[in-house]
Each structure stands twice: as C-alpha cells, then as structure tokens.
Amino acid sequence: MRDTFRRMRSYERSVQLLMINQFTINLGFYMLMPYLAAHLSGSLGLAAWTVGLILGIRNFSQQGMFLVGGALADRFGYKPLIVAGCVLRTAGFAALGLVQSLPALLAASAATGLAGALFNPAVRAYLAADAGERRVEAFALFNVFYQAGILLGPLVGMALTGVSFQLTCLVAAGVFAVLSLVQIRSLPARRGQPAGSGGPVPRGAWRGILGNRSFLLFAAAMTGSYVLTFQVYLALPLEVRRVGGDGDFGTAAVAVLFAVSGLTTILFQTRVTAWFAARVAPGRALVWGLLTMGTAFLPLLAAVALPVPADGAGRWLLAAVPPVLAALLLAVGTMIAYPFEMDTIVRLSGDRLVATHYGLYNTVCGVGITVGNLLTGAALDAARDAGLPALPWLALTGLGLLCALALHGLHRAGRLEAPAVARAA
Numbered sequence: 001m002r003d004t005f006r007r008m009r010s011y012e013r014s015v016q017l018l019m020i021n022q023f024t025i026n027l028g029f030y031m032l033m034p035y036l037a038a039h040l041s042g043s044l045g046l047a048a049w050t051v052g053l054i055l056g057i058r059n060f061s062q063q064g065m066f067l068v069g070g071a072l073a074d075r076f077g078y079k080p081l082i083v084a085g086c087v088l089r090t091a092g093f094a095a096l097g098l099v100q101s102l103p104a105l106l107a108a109s110a111a112t113g114l115a116g117a118l119f120n121p122a123v124r125a126y127l128a129a130d131a132g133e134r135r136v137e138a139f140a141l142f143n144v145f146y147q148a149g150i151l152l153g154p155l156v157g158m159a160l161t162g163v164s165f166q167l168t169c170l171v172a173a174g175v176f177a178v179l180s181l182v183q184i185r186s187l188p189a190r191r192g193q194p195a196g197s198g199g200p201v202p203r204g205a206w207r208g209i210l211g212n213r214s215f216l217l218f219a220a221a222m223t224g225s226y227v228l229t230f231q232v233y234l235a236l237p238l239e240v241r242r243v244g245g246d247g248d249f250g251t252a253a254v255a256v257l258f259a260v261s262g263l264t265t266i267l268f269q270t271r272v273t274a275w276f277a278a279r280v281a282p283g284r285a286l287v288w289g290l291l292t293m294g295t296a297f298l299p300l301l302a303a304v305a306l307p308v309p310a311d312g313a314g315r316w317l318l319a320a321v322p323p324v325l326a327a328l329l330l331a332v333g334t335m336i337a338y339p340f341e342m343d344t345i346v347r348l349s350g351d352r353l354v355a356t357h358y359g360l361y362n363t364v365c366g367v368g369i370t371v372g373n374l375l376t377g378a379a380l381d382a383a384r385d386a387g388l389p390a391l392p393w394l395a396l397t398g399l400g401l402l403c404a405l406a407l408h409g410l411h412r413a414g415r416l417e418a419p420a421v422a423r424a425a
Helices: 002-009 013-030 033-043 048-063 066-076 078-098 102-161 165-186 203-210 213-232 235-244 248-279 282-295 298-303 313-349 354-386 391-412 420-424
Strands: none
Touching: 002 013, 002 102, 002 248, 013 033, 013 078, 013 102, 013 165, 033 048, 033 102, 033 165, 048 102, 048 354, 066 078, 066 102, 066 354, 078 102, 078 165, 102 165, 102 248, 102 313, 102 354, 203 354, 213 235, 213 248, 213 282, 213 313, 213 354, 213 391, 235 248, 235 313, 235 354, 248 282, 248 313, 282 313, 282 391, 298 313, 298 391, 313 354, 354 391
C-alpha cells in the first residue's frame, strides 16, 4: 500500500482528491445498498415485487441518465456535476432511512441512482483530463481506491445495521455530505475540451458521437466484460448456495468471493498495469483481459463433472473453491482491461466531449448488463430444469471468447486508435 500512496502523491492535487473521493463514494454506497433489500422486505414488510421495483428504479435512473450526466458535465464543467451528484445522494440516502411510503421510497431510490449518473462520467473525464499522458496508470490507481471502498463499505454497514438501518442511512448520508463540502472547497473547477465553442453540446457533435462507429463497436464489445464481472453478484453466489446450501457456510463463502476480488485488485492492480503497459499495445491488453475473464468460468465447468459429496469437507470445497477461482480470474481480467478501457474511450473521443462519451459508454454497457443478466438467469433456470449444470458456464465462457475476438478484430483494423482528425489537431 505504501507504493500505492507514493504513486498517488506523484499526481497533482486534483487527481489525488478524485481518487480519495471515489473511495469515499463507494464506502458510503456499499455500507448501505447491500442491506437495503432486507430493510425493505423485513423492517417495512414490503412485498418482493415492491422491493424489486424500488431497486430497479435506482438502477434504471442511473443507467438511463448516464448520457445526460455526461453531456451536462461537458456543458457546465466537471466540478458542478460531481458536487450535485454527491448532494443528491446525501438527500437520497437520508430519505431511504426516514421514509416509509412507497412513493417516497421510489423517489429516494431514483435520487440515489440519478446522483451516480451525474458524478460518474464527470469524475472519469476529470481524471482523464488532469492525468494527461499518465491516464492508464491513473486509472489503475483509481481502480485500487474504487475496490477498497467496495471492500470496506459492507463491513462498516454490517456494524451500523446491527444497531439500526436508519443509523446506516444517516451515516452514509453524512459521508456524502462531508464529501460534498470537501469538493466544494478543495476541488478545482475544470472543463473538458468542447466540440467547437462553449455552450450546449451542438447537434453536429451529437451526430458525430452517434456516428463514431469505432466507439460504438468498442462499447458493444466491452459490454460482455461487464456481464461477466457482474456474475460475482449473480451466478457465483447462486452456485455456492446450490452446492453448499444456504447456511452459515454459504454466507461465509460468498463473503470470500467479494474479499478475493477486492483484495486482489488492491494488492496487484498497479503491478499488472505496469507489466502490460510496458509490453503490449492497449488493444492487445484489452484482448488479454477479456480472454482471462472468459476462462474464469472453466473451473466451474470442470467442477460440474465431479460428483457432489453428500456432506462434509468435500462438499464445502466443491462449493467454494471453483467460484473463488472464478472470482479471482475475473478480478485479474478486470485489472488487465480496465485502465486501458478507460484510456481507449478518451482516445476514441478525440479528446472532445469526453464526459459525454463516458456517459454514452456507460449507458450502452448498462443496457447490455440488463440483457446479459436476464439471459444468464434464464440459462441458470434452464440448466437446473434440464439437468445441464454446464450450460451457464459454457455460455459465459463463450461470451468472453466472443468479446475477445471482437476486440482483436477492432485492434487489427486500427479502430481502437484516436481518430485521424484528432491526431492531426
């Protein structure tokens, strides 16, 4: 960790603050969100469909508004959108702990999602702008702080929720309130390079963004990586519980999945990025990342060929080891791809309207995640009903290989390089 902080201090103050901000954002978010469903269904006694609606509204309001948030950041500057997102999440988190009516809960959930849509594209565009030629390394460090927040947040939330969920909400809201004040006081104002003169994003620029085939093809190819990594939350926990049961062992094994993913990133992200940056082109690094993600499901594919022991240590090992190996390989694949992915978005944008490009990219990937999770869920159900446990792992492995092949084609065709006009500017 000393090396991580040493690297962080080598950047200017704004970049350091953005990394600390992202850690704090994830700390506040993940201390609350993992326990929201239990609060809604338990303490408030809401039906399962209502809980799903409230959680779905949060996801939809974030994924659906990423493009708007990115465009607003390019219009008004990065800092106002970052601050506005944190203020809105302060209000939304406080409301989730204090209100009980369905309309109020829906509004609070939508506010928390919209907040993410406001600050996420702005943060990444700001980081890309101020990191300059060191973007790849900066995004590697950014991912370390990102994962550290995910790792620590649920632990803090568990302790607070043991007292009351309302306390968790108010503490999370307080975290975002303090973060808002720090950013108002300390984060320098920054604007990206517009398309043409200042003002709203012109219609011609929108046509250029939506007509940027290289960018759209890249976003479509990378969508598969998000579907694959999301299986740490969906398919892997279900597999642990399918083999190991729903008791304390299942709960502990699922916790290990998240710990392995987070700790691996925190400990090795910067080394992995430095190794690949020194040896391969960014496009090839992306291909290697997707290939690694695709192979993550091979341990599970191999495990289904083994008989499941009736009980004891053998059953526990079969329930835990293959999913943990899968989570580890998904983390490694993400470590390889993520910094180059973020850098490629900037290059394909031609350094113009970067936040808008990040917003559109997140929207495309968000739609892909939704569709991919629906298909993964259908594959899990079909596998259970037909007695074909290998089906979902074959499908996910195939998705990883297909996306890696698509990225290889884009790289070979030169479609992952900056547009010619941008290079000449």
